Amino acid sequence: MTRATVLVVDDHPVVRDGVSLLLRSDPCLRIAGSAESGRAAIQRVAELRPDLILLDLRLPDMLAPEVIAELRRVHPAARIVVFTAHGDHQGVLAALDSGAQGCLLKDVAGTDLVAALRRVLRGERVVDPRILPDAGQRSDALARSGLTRREYEVLRLAAQGQTNPEIAESTGLARNTVKTYLQSALHKLGARNRVEAIGKASEAGLL
Known part of the structure; x- marks a missing residue:
């Protein structure tokens, strides 16, 4: 065997x-x-x-x-x-x-x-x-949102109160890259700022 x-x-x-x-x-x-x-x-x-x-x-x-x-x-x-x-x-x-x-x-x-x-x-x-x-439901919600894994990760850290420099340090990304991912996430969620994006992500079952 x-x-x-x-x-x-x-x-x-x-x-x-x-x-x-x-x-x-x-x-x-x-x-x-x-x-x-x-x-x-x-x-x-x-x-x-x-x-x-x-x-x-x-x-x-x-x-x-x-x-x-x-x-x-x-x-x-x-x-x-x-x-x-x-x-x-x-x-x-x-x-x-x-x-x-x-x-x-x-x-x-x-x-x-x-x-x-x-x-x-x-x-x-x-x-x-x-x-x-609810991991299965959350995974489905992520698929529906159109967010990439990186966009989701950056948004998740922002929801924890981390600033862009802190997110950059946590993920090993450049600060400008973090800003790009965050702006892309905002656009996909139809949000004007990070607070609104976090609220919409929570309502969608992402956070």
Whole structure:
């Protein structure tokens, strides 16, 4: 029987070791390796070509959506499951929109983790019901709005009260690029300013 290979990406060794221990007992899954950062994950995926990547939502060097986009470019066949301790974190939706096939909370029981990863490997999308219960609706709303992932991400950070320079620092974008994305989002939402855009995005179920 061919065992599916899994790469565990987390900056905490205890999490990497814990997941490895949980999956070691399953005959269908095999730990191919681990990585402690987004850049290390991209390098290891290129080397190991794992079937599934269990990816921490909060890494020290890159935003999860950017890591996911790069992982998909390097190894498009891999399934990606986001692993997080923060069930209400808005970054979960951005990660799912970037191409992750699932999202699980770190307190998931070992048997549930194995079952969820098996489902993802079968082609299912698996999201812990405690995480953004309306994620599916929000994803549909995003599609209807016409906003790109970048426009949505910039608008989401603006809704959290971040200024353009702060958004630029959070996303690694140039300030002028942030301004361009924000203006484009305003135009698509039919808003005259960021306050109105945030209000309209909330009414549409985007925030």
